[in-house]
Amino acid sequence: MKTWEILEGACLSCKKCPLWETRTNVVVGTGNKNSKIMFVGEGPGEQEDLQGQPFVGPAGKLLDKMLGAIDMKREDVYITNIVKCRPPYNRDPKEEEQSACMNYLRYQLKLIEPKIIVCLGRIAAKAIISPDFKITSQHGIWYEKKGYYFIATYHPSALLRDPSKKYHAWEDLKKIRDKYLEMNNL
Ligand code: SF4
Numbered sequence: 001m002k003t004w005e006i007l008e009g010a011c012l013s014c015k016k017c018p019l020w021e022t023r024t025n026v027v028v029g030t031g032n033k034n035s036k037i038m039f040v041g042e043g044p045g046e047q048e049d050l051q052g053q054p055f056v057g058p059a060g061k062l063l064d065k066m067l068g069a070i071d072m073k074r075e076d077v078y079i080t081n082i083v084k085c086r087p088p089y090n091r092d093p094k095e096e097e098q099s100a101c102m103n104y105l106r107y108q109l110k111l112i113e114p115k116i117i118v119c120l121g122r123i124a125a126k127a128i129i130s131p132d133f134k135i136t137s138q139h140g141i142w143y144e145k146k147g148y149y150f151i152a153t154y155h156p157s158a159l160l161r162d163p164s165k166k167y168h169a170w171e172d173l174k175k176i177r178d179k180y181l182e183m184n185n186l
Pocket residue numbers: 011014015016017018019020026083084085097100101
């Protein structure tokens with residue numbers, strides 16, 4: 001039987017990839033464990049590592065605003081990352097680190113059973129939707145696999161670096177809101 005206690009216990013003691021050596025905290029995820037929608041980023045940053053929570057730094061504040069723009073609160077959704085430990089200096093998580101950690105995300109999917117999975121940024125989209133995913137041309141497109149609806153939009157950090165992408169993210173968010181309402185009315 002799968003339980004949150006088993007998952008959290010496994011994550012907190014995990015040494016399956018070298019990221020355990022430099023982490024302060026394992027960041028498993030946060031939010032509504034019965035939500036129909038799950039947001040997945042690439043990995044914890046500095047603040048997330050220090051606080052043990054995903055998306056709590058500047059990118060997290062922007063994510064909260066993005067959710068607010070589509071009438072959602074953090075408590076309505078579940079938020080996690082591909083890797084549960086911070087890559088040093090905020091580098092991209094390596095493929096072998098992502099592979100080592102992926103079973104935890106699969107386990108979370110089994111526990112939560114969301115209908116919609118939103119990939120925040122290129123790394124999450126490549127890991128979840130397709131290895132050759134191109135965020136600039138494929139964001140905002142729905143993909144359906146094994147009963148899940150997947151979509152990718154820009155990572156809030158990318159929007160902070162390049163605000164010109166915000167318009168595209170807003171268009172994606174509206175699609176996410178519509179699908180979420182549709183799923184909740186089923
Ligand atoms: S990133 Fe994932 S696989 Fe690597 S040590 Fe942390 S929990 Fe384990």
